[in-house]
Amino acid sequence: MNPKINQLTDDYKCCKRCIGRGIYSEIEKNIGFTNYNELHDSIKNKTVDHDECEICMGLIDNSLQVIDRLFPALNKLEFKKFLVGVKLPGNIDNELLYTKYGLQVLSVKQTVANEFGIRIKDKFECEIVKEDPDITVIIDLQKKTRYDIQIKSLYFLGKYQKLVRGIPQTKWPCSGCKGRGCFECENTGQQYKFTVEGIVSEPFKKLAVSNFSSFHGAGREDIDALMLGTGRPFVLEIKNPAQRSFDFTDAINSINNTGKVRVSDVRICDKSYIKLIKSSSPDASKVYHATVTLSKSANEDELNNLDMLGNQTICLKQRTPQRVSHRRADLIRDKKIFSYRIIEIIDEVSFILEIHAQGGAYIKEFISGDNGRTIPSISEFMNCEATCTALDVIKVDDKGIF
Ligand SMILES: [Zn+2]
Ligand SMILES: [Zn+2]
Incomplete structure (x- = not known):
């Protein structure tokens, strides 16, 4: 017979579950209210119905009503690991009572979480975890008794x-x-x-x-x-x-x-x-194939010369291109073209360049010069207009992700 419990039940109306929570740590490490049966008849006689309980306001028992709605929803989900979260109304602060009577208590929150945890675990043959659950079941007792289920996303690389x-x-x-x-x-x-x-x-x-x-x-x-x-x-x-x-x-x-x-x-x-x-991605280097079309025909010497210029790193000054200026800040960016070479001559005005560039370099503008906003450019090297008529990305450095 526990005198502390006796004192508590003299002073407050207590339901079975709340008394059970109060003797939680003193009898066995189990969910609180199951210990109720261990109690002396004199205390049992003092317990009140859940709705009259001055400690939990009947919340613990009421929360279980949600199971009729929750279980059919869980039935549609595949999960192996789960967690239960509980939201309580702000006025459930009666845990203080237990401190006052020197009882170690399993909180209302934890009691509700345990009640649901054990039922879900048994019904769906799954495991309660603290970290990285497949689903989190939220029992929300703040206003009406509601539930929510948060499902962890799946990720594919x-x-x-x-x-x-x-x-x-x-x-x-x-x-x-x-x-x-x-x-x-x-x-x-x-x-x-x-x-x-x-x-x-x-x-x-x-x-x-x-x-x-x-x-x-x-x-x-x-x-x-x-x-x-x-x-x-x-x-x-x-x-x-x-x-x-x-x-x-x-x-x-x-x-x-x-x-x-x-x-x-x-x-x-x-x-x-x-x-x-x-x-x-921002600085991962890329390899492109760019089809370049010139405004005048180029002879072999001019093309050889252009090819030579691509052997060394070119430092670009790129002002935000006109075509994206409505959504990007107007800045001058320093970007590198590590190298480029002509891989195919299509006709006297067009050829394909293979370009190895720093991430974030604007390739179409490196070719056209973007009316002087990108310096230098293929257009500048060839002394005529140059347009990128097709652009393909051949390689994105994945920096060891795979
Ligand atoms: Zn209670
Ligand atoms: Zn539309």
């Missing part, structure tokens, strides 16, 4: 090639309706029917039974540029996946069969890779 021009990397809202949907965009709200993001994410979303994804590329190429060679690293984030473990070979095959985008080296990764590829 890979490299993509873009085999056709005119496809942006990520979704792009329709310029007519700003994404609301209009006649011209067939109510999709999208400016482009196809995006690398869309093509890569769709089959993965289907497998994961998810509606949301996010695509993180290590930089991006222009819409009209191809991405060839070894491909560009990306992380695909699948949000709120109902399924977590699946074979994604078929997803890769269906992407690669589109003829528009190919992916390779796809593997599961964790969230930290988003930061990694984002931080690697």
Whole structure:
């Protein structure tokens, strides 16, 4: 018979669960209220119904009503590791009572978390963890008894090639309706029917039974540029996946069969890779193939001379190009062209350059000079107008991510 419990129940109306919590640490390290049976009849006679409890206000018992709604929702999800979080109204501060009576207490929060934890664990044969859960079940008792489920995203690391021009990397809202949907965009709200993001994410979303994804590329190429060679690293984030473990070979095959985008080296990764590829991209060096068209024909000597100039590093001063000046600050950037060479002569006015450049260098402007905003330029070297008529990215340095 515990005199402290006796004193508490003399002073306050207590429910079974609250008495059980109070003797938690004194009888056994188990969930509180199961210890209730160990109590002396004199205390049991003093317990009140949950709704009358002056300690928990009936919250512990009421919280369990949510199970009828929560379990069918959990039934649709695949998870092995979970965590329960509890939100309480601000006026549940009666834990103080226990301090006053010298009882070590399992808090209301922890009691509710344990009640749910044990039930979920038994029903769904899964494990309670403190870190890195597949799902977090939030029991919110602040106003009405509600629940929420936070599902950890899935992350896939890979490299993509873009085999056709005119496809942006990520979704792009329709310029007519700003994404609301209009006649011209067939109510999709999208400016482009196809995006690398869309093509890569769709089959993965289907497998994961998810509606949301996010695509993180290590930089991006222009819409009209191809991405060839070894491909560009990306992380695909699948949000709120109902399924977590699946074979994604078929997803890769269906992407690669589109003829528009190919992916390779796809593997599961964790969230930290988003930061990694984002931080690697600004200065990761790139190799391009650029088709150059001149305003006058060039003879062999002139082309040899141009080729020679590409043997050494060129330090560029690039003022923000006119074509992006509406969305980038107007600055002069120092960028390096490490080298370039002519790899193919198409006719007397056009040829293909292979250019090895520092990340962030504007290649089209290195060719044209952008009306004197980029110095020096191919245009300057050739003493005529030079235009980049096609641009392909051949290699993005992945800085050892793979
Ligand atoms: Zn209570
Ligand atoms: Zn539209």
